[in-house]
Amino acid sequence: xxxxxxxxxQGEIGQAGADFSLRLSLNHRxxxxxxxxxxxxxxxxxxxxxxxxxxxxxxxxxYDVNGVRTPSPTGRKQWLVFKGIQGTINIQQIAxxxxxxxxxxxxxxxxxxxxTPTKPIEIRNFGFKSLSIExxxxxxxxANCSVGVTNVPGYLTPATVYxxxxxxxNNEKGFLGLNVNTNLSLTGSIKIFSCSSGHPRC
Numbered sequence: 001x002x003x004x005x006x007x008x009x010q011g012e013i014g015q016a017g018a019d020f021s022l023r024l025s026l027n028h029r030x031x032x033x034x035x036x037x038x039x040x041x042x043x044x045x046x047x048x049x050x051x052x053x054x055x056x057x058x059x060x061x062x063y064d065v066n067g068v069r070t071p072s073p074t075g076r077k078q079w080l081v082f083k084g085i086q087g088t089i090n091i092q093q094i095a096x097x098x099x100x101x102x103x104x105x106x107x108x109x110x111x112x113x114x115x116t117p118t119k120p121i122e123i124r125n126f127g128f129k130s131l132s133i134e135x136x137x138x139x140x141x142x143a144n145c146s147v148g149v150t151n152v153p154g155y156l157t158p159a160t161v162y163x164x165x166x167x168x169x170n171n172e173k174g175f176l177g178l179n180v181n182t183n184l185s186l187t188g189s190i191k192i193f194s195c196s197s198g199h200p201r202c
Contacts, residue, residue, distance in 0.1 A: 017095060017096055017097035017098070018095075018096045018097075019093055019094070019095050019096070020093075020094055020096065021090075021091060021092055021093055021094070022090075022091040022094070023088070023089070023090045023091070024087075024088065024089045024090075025087075025088040025089075026085065026086055026087055026088075027039055027045050027085065027086040027087075028086055028087065028088050028124075028125065032088050032124040032125045033125065034084065034086050034125070034129075035086075039084070041159070042083065042084065042159040042161075042172055043156055043157075043158065043159055045083075045084055045085060045086070046081055046082060046083050046084075046085060046155055047081070047082040047085045047128070047155075048079045048080070048081045048082075048134070048153070048154065048155025049079065049080045049081075050077055050078070050079050050080075051080060053069070053071060053077070054077070054078045055071055055072075055075025055076060055077055055078060056075060056076050056078055056135050057072070057074050057075045057076070057144075058071070058072065058075055059072070059074070060072030060074050060075075061075070074139070074143075074144050075139060075144075076135050076136040076137070076138060076139055076144065076146070077135070077136045077139075077140065077153075077154065078133055078134070078135050078136075078154060079133070079134045079135070079136075079153065079154035079155050080131070080133060081131070081132050081133070081134045081154065081155050081157075081174075082128040082131055083128060083129055083130045083131070083132065083159075083172040083174055084128055084129030084130060084171065084172060085127075085128045086125060086126070086127070086128070086129075087123070087124070087125060087126030087127060087180070088122075088123075088124040088125065088126065089121065089122070089123055089124075089126060090121065090122040090123075090124070091121050092119040092120070092121070092122065093115070093116050093119040094113055094114070094115065095112075095113065095114035095115070095116070095189075096111070096112075096113060097111075097112040097113075097114060098110070098111060098112060099112040099191060101191055101193050108193045108194075108195060109193065110191040110192060110193035111191070111192045111193070112189050112190070112191050112192075113189060113190045113191075113192070114188075114189040115186035115187060115188065115189070116187075117185045117186065117187040120183040120184055120185040120186070121183070121184040121185075121186065122183055122184075123180050123181065123182050123183070123184060124181055125179060125180075125181060126179070126180045126181075127177065127178035127179040127180050128177060128178055129171050129172060129174070129177050130168075130171060130172050130173065130174025130175070130176065130177050131174045131175060131176040131177070131178075132172075132173065132174035132175060133154075134154030134155060134157045135154050136151050136152065136153055136154050137151055137152040138150065138151035138152075139151065159172050160172065160173050161173070
């Protein structure tokens with residue numbers, strides 16, 4: 001090893017990269033099937049979203065001069081609930097590197113993420129079993145209750161499954177399901193760089 005001063009360090013040029021992989025699995029066994037042990041209570045294998053503070057009764061909502069809505073105490077919040085959410089995404093290889101982005105005479109350092117088409121992104125049994133709109137049992141202030149005296153959020157509505165032996169047998173009730181099994185083969189790269197307002201690409 002030889003010590004270098006600042007001027008000598010500025011004269012050195014080198015580059016290194018790294019390859020990494022990432023595997024994300026949710027509510028799955030190793031064979032990509034739904035894990036009924038983890039999800040023995042189907043209520044806890046859901047994803048609930050409340051969009052734009054939607055309520056089942058907005059007739060008494062008020063609006064200020066800027067159009068900002070204040071929900072009325074009569075409204076119970078509604079949820080878009082993805083039931084039986086599951087899936088595995090296996091990103092086999094991402095190449096992490098550095099590269100310059102050149103625009104005219106301007107050069108900007110960038111992080112480069114590269115993909116190899118021979119190592120596709122594997123998507124296995126990814127999606128949800130059913131989608132439904134669920135409503136809280138009370139308002140957030142525990143008023144206007146339809147059941148009980150304290151609020152049970154819509155995404156925790158007790159699981160109700162279809163009976164019989166049809167396609168939806170033993171699955172939670174809803175109006176839409178999604179299941180994706182595919183290989184996503186990508187080629188090319190993504191460059192991530194910072195720039196100021198003086199850069200022509202910003």
